[in-house]
Amino acid sequence: MQTRVEKKKWSTTKRMVVMVLLVLLLIAAIAGIKVMMVMKMMAGMKPPPPAVVSTIKTSYQEWQPELRAVGTLRAARGADLALDVAGLVTRVNVQSGDEVKEGQVLLQLRDGEDVAQLHQLEAAAALAEVTFGRAKQQLAVQAISKADYDQAAADLKAKQAAVQQQQVNVAKKQLRAPFAGRAGIVTINPGAYLNSGTTIVTVQQVDPVFVDFFLPQKNLAEVKVGQRTALALDAFAGKAFEGEINAISPKVDNDTRNVQVEAKVPNPDGRLAPGMFANVNVDLGTKQRYLTLPQTAVVYNPYGETVFVVRKKGDLDKAQAAEAAKNADAKTQPAKDAGKGPQLPADALVVQQTFVTTGATRGDQVAIVKGLDDGVEVVTSGQIKLKNGAPIKIDNSVQPADNPNPTPQEH
Numbered sequence: 001m002q003t004r005v006e007k008k009k010w011s012t013t014k015r016m017v018v019m020v021l022l023v024l025l026l027i028a029a030i031a032g033i034k035v036m037m038v039m040k041m042m043a044g045m046k047p048p049p050p051a052v053v054s055t056i057k058t059s060y061q062e063w064q065p066e067l068r069a070v071g072t073l074r075a076a077r078g079a080d081l082a083l084d085v086a087g088l089v090t091r092v093n094v095q096s097g098d099e100v101k102e103g104q105v106l107l108q109l110r111d112g113e114d115v116a117q118l119h120q121l122e123a124a125a126a127l128a129e130v131t132f133g134r135a136k137q138q139l140a141v142q143a144i145s146k147a148d149y150d151q152a153a154a155d156l157k158a159k160q161a162a163v164q165q166q167q168v169n170v171a172k173k174q175l176r177a178p179f180a181g182r183a184g185i186v187t188i189n190p191g192a193y194l195n196s197g198t199t200i201v202t203v204q205q206v207d208p209v210f211v212d213f214f215l216p217q218k219n220l221a222e223v224k225v226g227q228r229t230a231l232a233l234d235a236f237a238g239k240a241f242e243g244e245i246n247a248i249s250p251k252v253d254n255d256t257r258n259v260q261v262e263a264k265v266p267n268p269d270g271r272l273a274p275g276m277f278a279n280v281n282v283d284l285g286t287k288q289r290y291l292t293l294p295q296t297a298v299v300y301n302p303y304g305e306t307v308f309v310v311r312k313k314g315d316l317d318k319a320q321a322a323e324a325a326k327n328a329d330a331k332t333q334p335a336k337d338a339g340k341g342p343q344l345p346a347d348a349l350v351v352q353q354t355f356v357t358t359g360a361t362r363g364d365q366v367a368i369v370k371g372l373d374d375g376v377e378v379v380t381s382g383q384i385k386l387k388n389g390a391p392i393k394i395d396n397s398v399q400p401a402d403n404p405n406p407t408p409q410e411h
Helices: 002-044 112-140 146-171 217-222 313-327
Strands: 051-057 059-063 066-082 087-092 105-109 174-176 181-183 199-216 228-232 240-252 258-265 277-283 288-294 299-301 304-312 349-362 365-370 377-381 392-394
Touching (some): 199 217, 258 277, 288 349, 304 313, 349 392
Antiparallel strands (some): 087 105, 288 365
16 A cells, blocks of 8 residues: 555656656747747848937147136226316316327316415415515615514415415316326216216226236246237127236235236227226247047046047957957957847948047147047047947038137027
8 A cells, every 4th residue: 555655656746847847848949939039130130220420530730828817908097087176167178089188178167266366365475575585685784683584484485375275276176187098978068067076077098908807826827927918809809909918916816716917908099998898818838739629529427538439340340359369358259249130341430439538628629638649530429329339420511619719609
């Protein structure tokens, strides 16, 4: 009885093992069929459509090292003129925009009473001078005492001082140009009553003009008095006004850590007006030669800057195979990967991602210090669709900005 039970158990276990093996064989057969189907589909797939990109060839350009800032124009000398006394305007001797000379009378207040009093004081001073001269002669012959002589001398000085004081009062009724320059807008007319301190006209000496701008303290060692500057203004598109650094502030601003710089710019035709803002370029040293690209060609990543270089598929495969053989890099196996997926013809254009070292920037351009040679074709737009070895189609009908001195435009 026991032997029969044992035989029955063994027979059941054997059947279960056979069933598991049959299931595994079935799964393996299905998996094999699926793999063959996938491989067949991959073999029949067409290559992915090439990404449309724009390209440019690297080239050397001469750059003038420079610093850029935004400044404000200021007159060499300028003042808003006013009188420190009130009065009625009798004469206006200047019109809007006139060129005035130093000391020229621009405006006259009514001063009849003051002039009459001045004449009266001048007459008294003349009489005191005659009296003093007579007293001097009399003292010489001992005809008067020394006290009388001193009294006559003091009276003469007092009368002369009164004349000088009244001359100042008369001068206060006149507005004179403190320096030569150009008058601003004049809105005062004869007959108007002016209070003291009322601004009458502005006078600006606009040749030369000064431009004030700020530079970071890190550039302080590069800036020197006498360096060339160039001003660009929106009002005069395409024209540069040359000048030179005139002064550098000895103090760095505590809040911004910037230093104020003053440049002097000739303005013989008076086209530059105080208060205008200007883009200032300060030349530093001699010109330098850089390999340049548009800034859009560089892909900035946390691990470094890269560009996509245009190459032929055959050349790229040969270069990768040679590199793999040289470095014994297991990650690069073009021979094994050659049979997988769709293949591109040897003359197809593809991209190779290359690390570069960037340098200074100028407008839309960036200098390439290391990683590229002259004449290499580099992708300038469309990189977001690319990866190493991806096929491309070049369309240079539209190119990204590559201007060394771009100007903002309003649309």
